[in-house]
Amino acid sequence: MDNCDNTKDENQNRGEERMSDRALRWALFFVILIISAITVPFIFLQSTFKIYGAFLFWLLFAVIAIISVGFITNSWRD
Amino acid sequence: MESIYIYIAILIYIVLGTGVAYVSRQGLGQGMTDFFLANRSVGGIVGALTYSATTYSAFMMVGLAGLTYKGGVGAMGFELIYLSGLVLVAFFGPRFWLVGKKYNFVTPAEMLGYRYDSNVLAVVVAISYCVFLIPYSAVQLMGVGYLMSGMSGGSIDFMTGVVIATLLAITWSWMAGLRSVAWTDSLQSLVMIIAATLVVVVVVGKGLGGFGNMFNTLETEYPQWLVVPGPGLFSFKTFLGLSLPWFFFSITNPQVSQRLFVPKSMKSMRFTVMGFVIFGFIYTLISIIWGFAAKILLPNLANADLATATLLVLPIVPKALALIVMVGITAAAISTIDSILLTLSSVISRDIYGNFKEGQSEERQLYFGKIVIPIIALLAMLFARMQFDLIAILSVASSAGLLVTVPTIFGAFFWKKGTAAGSIISILGGGLVSIYLQFSGLKPLGHWPGVWALIVALALYVIGSYLTRPPQEKAGEFLSYLSSALKEKGAL
Numbered sequence: 001m002d003n004c005d006n007t008k009d010e011n012q013n014r015g016e017e018r019m020s021d022r023a024l025r026w027a028l029f030f031v032i033l034i035i036s037a038i039t040v041p042f043i044f045l046q047s048t049f050k051i052y053g054a055f056l057f058w059l060l061f062a063v064i065a066i067i068s069v070g071f072i073t074n075s076w077r078d
Numbered sequence: 079m080e081s082i083y084i085y086i087a088i089l090i091y092i093v094l095g096t097g098v099a100y101v102s103r104q105g106l107g108q109g110m111t112d113f114f115l116a117n118r119s120v121g122g123i124v125g126a127l128t129y130s131a132t133t134y135s136a137f138m139m140v141g142l143a144g145l146t147y148k149g150g151v152g153a154m155g156f157e158l159i160y161l162s163g164l165v166l167v168a169f170f171g172p173r174f175w176l177v178g179k180k181y182n183f184v185t186p187a188e189m190l191g192y193r194y195d196s197n198v199l200a201v202v203v204a205i206s207y208c209v210f211l212i213p214y215s216a217v218q219l220m221g222v223g224y225l226m227s228g229m230s231g232g233s234i235d236f237m238t239g240v241v242i243a244t245l246l247a248i249t250w251s252w253m254a255g256l257r258s259v260a261w262t263d264s265l266q267s268l269v270m271i272i273a274a275t276l277v278v279v280v281v282v283g284k285g286l287g288g289f290g291n292m293f294n295t296l297e298t299e300y301p302q303w304l305v306v307p308g309p310g311l312f313s314f315k316t317f318l319g320l321s322l323p324w325f326f327f328s329i330t331n332p333q334v335s336q337r338l339f340v341p342k343s344m345k346s347m348r349f350t351v352m353g354f355v356i357f358g359f360i361y362t363l364i365s366i367i368w369g370f371a372a373k374i375l376l377p378n379l380a381n382a383d384l385a386t387a388t389l390l391v392l393p394i395v396p397k398a399l400a401l402i403v404m405v406g407i408t409a410a411a412i413s414t415i416d417s418i419l420l421t422l423s424s425v426i427s428r429d430i431y432g433n434f435k436e437g438q439s440e441e442r443q444l445y446f447g448k449i450v451i452p453i454i455a456l457l458a459m460l461f462a463r464m465q466f467d468l469i470a471i472l473s474v475a476s477s478a479g480l481l482v483t484v485p486t487i488f489g490a491f492f493w494k495k496g497t498a499a500g501s502i503i504s505i506l507g508g509g510l511v512s513i514y515l516q517f518s519g520l521k522p523l524g525h526w527p528g529v530w531a532l533i534v535a536l537a538l539y540v541i542g543s544y545l546t547r548p549p550q551e552k553a554g555e556f557l558s559y560l561s562s563a564l565k566e567k568g569a570l
Contacts, residue, residue: 049301065162
């Protein structure tokens with residue numbers, strides 16, 4: 001019985017770690033995404049005088065951010 | 079355009095909005111939670127629409143379009159960075175909602191005061207909200223003033239528009255608190271987005287030969303408008319200075335962060351968040367395209383803020399549509415102002431009055447809050463009379479001021495060692511830096527006030543917290559409750 005409880009606790013702890021890792025991974029992903037949104041058009045797209053330059057880049061950036069929020073909130077439950 | 083048409087359109091809007099506000103009174107209960115938070119029972123659809131209407135203001139079709147007109151695609155970048163700031167709600171939304179329900183918080187200031195075990199902190203946060211949001215409300219009033227004056231060719235006075243907007247905001251927030259605000263917001267957000275979409279399709283279709291032609295014209299005649307820094311407005315430092323405060327808007331601005339207390343369930347909150355980001359994405363694109371269209375059709379305007387009003391009176395825009403758009407922009411402004419009025423009223427009655435006059439009943443606090451609403455509105459109206467040059471810059475200045483609460487909010491949920499003293503000096507120090515830089519016009523090393531205010535606030539928060547004792551018991555209880563509750567709700 002004790003063994004069973006210990007295993008359960010360990011699983012729960014691993015679960016907590018996974019949860020925390022998940023949050024950290026998302027946080028890191030968003031930091032990179034936001035930094036790219038601030039820097040990429042200024043560094044790499046300064047001379048792309050086309051609609052597929054900064055305009056398209058920021059459009060895609062926003063779509064990725066929206067889809068990511070969709071993924072995160074998908075696990076919310078009551 | 080003849081002013082009589084404008085007055086008729088506004089009258090119809092007033093009647094419809096007031097009707098919706100009146101209907102929303104049904105089911106209005108007693109107490110502050112009911113008045114300021116609609117009894118924490120807002121569903122997903124109304125939640126998404128009111129969040130959208132509150133966030134998006136006259137700034138979009140007037141200020142943002144003006145920034146696009148003047149500075150090109152950089153305006154789109156900074157506005158979409160703001161929208162992506164909703165990723166913060168993915169982290170903070172469930173936290174605000176869970177502790178709001180458990181401890182019956184009405185305002186974000188109250189929540190921070192509890193977490194840091196300090197009424198003084200709640201008062202400081204509340205005062206910072208007032209200091210920075212009254213100018214922000216004034217910006218919205220100015221938007222209505224500019225619009226009506228511009229569309230009528232000056233026959234409607236700037237202050238007439240401002241007074242109409244002020245009276246409406248007072249009435250709709252007074253009638254049933256958040257219920258009337260949320261329901262009128264829902265109506266207004268639909269008017270905002272439908273009118274804006276229609277007019278952009280008409281102007282681009284009839285005036286510019288379709289979207290493909292418009293983009294071709296931009297590439298050939300205005301190529302600088304498709305890059306940053308572009309025509310000059312969006313240097314990297316300006317872009318950063320504008321984007322930074324907006325990115326944190328969803329947690330620093332109480333009129334929206336207070337909305338995180340009101341969903342009736344996690345599912346409703348998810349619907350609110352997703353509904354908002356989709357709304358925001360569409361509305362941002364429309365406003366940007368509107369600004370580009372104005373640049374092509376009216377290339378030599380002296381004041382970019384007048385681009386929208388001037389574009390609307392061109393012959394290619396049917397008069398009825400122009401009026402609907404004008405109502406849509408007015409709605410965008412008023413839906414933001416009445417939410418701010420309501421939030422400031424809750425903060426002043428709950429966190430300032432409630433803490434200074436301890437032992438006051440909730441009824442008494444609510445009564446006081448209702449008296450405060452018109453007083454704040456009149457202050458904003460006075461500020462609007464000052465008429466600064468560019469709406470967007472002033473609007474961002476208010477957000478830059480609230481940026482100083484970021485370390486305190488992050489620390490409340492993610493750093494157990496954060497203290498009230500650290501928070502207080504951080505908000506006061508950062509706030510003073512922001513105000514000083516804003517008024518002096520100084521930009522050390524070329525960076526905007528928000529950047530410096532955030533750096534100073536962060537440094538003071540960390541130093542102050544290390545030098546003082548954290549409220550271990552309160553923080554421990556608060557965070558351990560959240561730790562288990564978040565897991566139960568499947569949140570990060």
